[in-house]
Amino acid sequence: MAQWFAIKGEHPNALLFFRMGDFYELFFEDAQAAAAALDIALTARGTHQGAPVAMCGVPVGQAEIYLARLIRRGFRVAIVEQMEDPASAKARGAKGPLARAVVRLVTPGTLTEESLLEAGQPNFLAAIAEAGGRLGLAWLDISTGIFETQACEPANLMALLGRIDPAEILAPEMELGPHAARRVNAAGLAMRAPANAAAARRELAQEFGAASLDAFGTFSDAEAIAAAAALAYVRATQMGAMPRLSRPASIGDAGLLLLDAATRASLEILRARNGGEAGSLLATVKLTVSAAGARKLAAWLAAPLTDLTALAARQTAWLALRDMPDSAAKLRTALRGAPDLARALGRIALGRAGPRDLAAVRDALAAGAAIAPLLLPGVALLDQAAAALIPDPELTASLTKALAVPAPPRLDDGAAVAAGFDPELDAERRLRDDTRQVIAAFQNDLAQLYGVASLKIRHHAQLGYVVEVPAAAVEKLREYPELILRQGMANGARFTHPELSALDRKIAEAAARAAARERVVFGWLVKQVMALAEPLAACGEALALLDVLQSAASLSAGKGWCRPELANDESFAIRAGRHPVVEAALPAGTGFVPNHCELSPQCRLMLLTGPNMAGKSTFLRQNALLIILAQAGLPVPAEAMRLGLVDRLFSRVGAADDLASGRSTFMVEMIEAAAILHQAGPKSFVIVDEIGRGTGTRDGLAIAQAVLEELHHNVRCRAIFATHFHELFMLTEALPRLHACTMRVKEWKGEVVFMHEVAPGAAQRSWGVHVARLAGVPESVAKRAEFLLNRAERNAQPAAALPLFAAVREVRETGIEAELERLDPDKMTPREALSALYELRTKLMAYRGKAS
Numbered sequence: 001m002a003q004w005f006a007i008k009g010e011h012p013n014a015l016l017f018f019r020m021g022d023f024y025e026l027f028f029e030d031a032q033a034a035a036a037a038l039d040i041a042l043t044a045r046g047t048h049q050g051a052p053v054a055m056c057g058v059p060v061g062q063a064e065i066y067l068a069r070l071i072r073r074g075f076r077v078a079i080v081e082q083m084e085d086p087a088s089a090k091a092r093g094a095k096g097p098l099a100r101a102v103v104r105l106v107t108p109g110t111l112t113e114e115s116l117l118e119a120g121q122p123n124f125l126a127a128i129a130e131a132g133g134r135l136g137l138a139w140l141d142i143s144t145g146i147f148e149t150q151a152c153e154p155a156n157l158m159a160l161l162g163r164i165d166p167a168e169i170l171a172p173e174m175e176l177g178p179h180a181a182r183r184v185n186a187a188g189l190a191m192r193a194p195a196n197a198a199a200a201r202r203e204l205a206q207e208f209g210a211a212s213l214d215a216f217g218t219f220s221d222a223e224a225i226a227a228a229a230a231l232a233y234v235r236a237t238q239m240g241a242m243p244r245l246s247r248p249a250s251i252g253d254a255g256l257l258l259l260d261a262a263t264r265a266s267l268e269i270l271r272a273r274n275g276g277e278a279g280s281l282l283a284t285v286k287l288t289v290s291a292a293g294a295r296k297l298a299a300w301l302a303a304p305l306t307d308l309t310a311l312a313a314r315q316t317a318w319l320a321l322r323d324m325p326d327s328a329a330k331l332r333t334a335l336r337g338a339p340d341l342a343r344a345l346g347r348i349a350l351g352r353a354g355p356r357d358l359a360a361v362r363d364a365l366a367a368g369a370a371i372a373p374l375l376l377p378g379v380a381l382l383d384q385a386a387a388a389l390i391p392d393p394e395l396t397a398s399l400t401k402a403l404a405v406p407a408p409p410r411l412d413d414g415a416a417v418a419a420g421f422d423p424e425l426d427a428e429r430r431l432r433d434d435t436r437q438v439i440a441a442f443q444n445d446l447a448q449l450y451g452v453a454s455l456k457i458r459h460h461a462q463l464g465y466v467v468e469v470p471a472a473a474v475e476k477l478r479e480y481p482e483l484i485l486r487q488g489m490a491n492g493a494r495f496t497h498p499e500l501s502a503l504d505r506k507i508a509e510a511a512a513r514a515a516a517r518e519r520v521v522f523g524w525l526v527k528q529v530m531a532l533a534e535p536l537a538a539c540g541e542a543l544a545l546l547d548v549l550q551s552a553a554s555l556s557a558g559k560g561w562c563r564p565e566l567a568n569d570e571s572f573a574i575r576a577g578r579h580p581v582v583e584a585a586l587p588a589g590t591g592f593v594p595n596h597c598e599l600s601p602q603c604r605l606m607l608l609t610g611p612n613m614a615g616k617s618t619f620l621r622q623n624a625l626l627i628i629l630a631q632a633g634l635p636v637p638a639e640a641m642r643l644g645l646v647d648r649l650f651s652r653v654g655a656a657d658d659l660a661s662g663r664s665t666f667m668v669e670m671i672e673a674a675a676i677l678h679q680a681g682p683k684s685f686v687i688v689d690e691i692g693r694g695t696g697t698r699d700g701l702a703i704a705q706a707v708l709e710e711l712h713h714n715v716r717c718r719a720i721f722a723t724h725f726h727e728l729f730m731l732t733e734a735l736p737r738l739h740a741c742t743m744r745v746k747e748w749k750g751e752v753v754f755m756h757e758v759a760p761g762a763a764q765r766s767w768g769v770h771v772a773r774l775a776g777v778p779e780s781v782a783k784r785a786e787f788l789l790n791r792a793e794r795n796a797q798p799a800a801a802l803p804l805f806a807a808v809r810e811v812r813e814t815g816i817e818a819e820l821e822r823l824d825p826d827k828m829t830p831r832e833a834l835s836a837l838y839e840l841r842t843k844l845m846a847y848r849g850k851a852s
């Protein structure tokens, strides 16, 4: 137990998977936590300080399944292996426990096993560092080799974390919002964190074999420290083994469509509200056929572009594939069989490769070779992919010759290397197998010699090869001195025979030599692969890119999604657009009603009114989602779309109560509104749904109006503003760039029918009672509500009599507004300005019937 305590002392934050023979055992609190999390039996073993020691265990062969569950629940696991076998410990004359050591720390951000990773999602470890008041973020995925950094202002940290969505975050104590549970600190880890920016730069340069980090681009101090910390963490968790990582690249915001965390969540881009992928934009547009392709598609959707050239390249490439359907179909077939090259390379680089990882390289290379001739030259992205698809024909040939089909899961299973590849290995195997033949023949000899036809030679785990005979023959065989009775059984007995033991040894030795030779051959193959790691990684990237492009081509061909026309202006026009996710979710036969949307520069704000359930939120999101798709370079579900590239997209839909953070709906709504008003500009696009709902009607209405006015006058972005306050329609007269639309509703036999159609104009009423009736509120209650509503409407002032609207009308009717517009303060003397002010005031007072 002393050994356990010593190791636990070094890894207090991890569960110890303590190797004992064929099991990983857990003890004390580790056992209690794991037994509860895994739902396995908790037992006890011996006592410690008078109390029984809690214990549970998992078989080594199934460890990955249990690991996966523990990691998903946020545990970290230290794998403690036996560093010697019992025989060699005995030979060394050791007493006490076998030597053991931690060979790896398994944490959520440092996974490589297929069973622990989500195939279609990246798995990032992120590190955050601060230097001189600025933050730096570095993130890497050791399963695929991505390594990137970005400098960021503290205010933008959440947006950046939202984009990357790390599985684990190495960070000092700080506010991480919804990501807080993924934070890990380096305390208690034998990890050498970079002392300062200079040291961090030096370490990074050294790790990637450059004289200076500047060779890879410009990194802020905080980025360098974060990157070096992430590397140090990887080194600490992998116990020194270093994964294959590409050189760090500093990614700027430049060229990206900015989406803050709230917008990402509300648009459900990669994940739906419940955290799953089903129901997300990604799930709806994903026609990729490989895991690497799915990851790349997710990366495109998570970081849409603002670069016209890059977007045109993507569009041109999938259009080309769409226009050669035969090649695209063949491409799809080849990609479907292509394994996950990036992740296989990740395991190979860490010395964790099994035969199937090398087989994956072989099969990916075969897919690449099959695909290359399918691609017509002359399309930039396809040419680029084609150039990377055949990194080295010789490697393909030697892997094909070397690897057995099918590849066994583990190297220890033997038979990973095919016969005929390595003569030495073949010779050892022959020796092993010939001896087995000899034993088979020997069984016949003995049966005849002893006159026992039912005599069998069997292999026994402890005894080796034994002679087994039934009970009736036991006495007879005891007479032969060369046979030694080793074990009686219920219906017979087992004997050993000196010649058998000799053969047994010979087999064991030959088998051991064959296994050793097989490891050497395997190691040699791994070396060949690693020597080509860069071009192989590029080949994996090319396969992923082609998969995303064929997915886009299929969407366009199969569902008739169109190529959006992109420009560097402020246009926005969609003809017959559809909400991809809602459309896909509608029951078959109920058609989704397409809608146009046009926001011209002269009329860039849309006020959308309509009762609940009429389709306002759907329409709003649909337009935002089409922007994301268009700027990801993908086709869009519409007949036509023209888009002036958007620099920031804001979506505020249906304020959800953020109870977990202790903020009320209204507070959340206002914080989000503030963020839009501060950050949006003329190239931005904003959708606002039901702002002001979280407070009283008058408050809500006032705030909604104020926000709308600010968007109109100062922000000047393109925006769609949905509200059930149909009173806001009044504003269209005062705000020239605002136009009103409404969701069409029909009344039919006293029931409300939603047409889901956007039409010019305003909703006349809110149909609340109708919706309540639709929802199954008892008829008596609906009737009573109708009565109350009618009475209230009779007594109420018209909407325009609310102070707010009175003020709007007043300013307009007095002509003050027009006059103000004519004034040019820059060209006025102070005296002229003062007299203009007097004049305006006089007019207002006259209108109100008061003396000035």
Ligand code: ADP
Residues within 6 Å of the ligand: 582, 591, 592, 593, 594, 610, 611, 612, 613, 614, 615, 616, 617, 618, 619, 756, 757
């Ligand atoms: P609102 O925001 O006005 O309350 P929603 O946008 O939530 O309305 O839409 C309510 C429901 O109407 C949606 O869940 C969807 O099933 C249906 N719907 C919305 N828009 C359409 C459309 N264009 N075509 C068909 N059904 C639609």
Ligand code: MG
Residues within 6 Å of the ligand: 613, 616, 617, 618, 654, 689
């Ligand atoms: Mg709504």
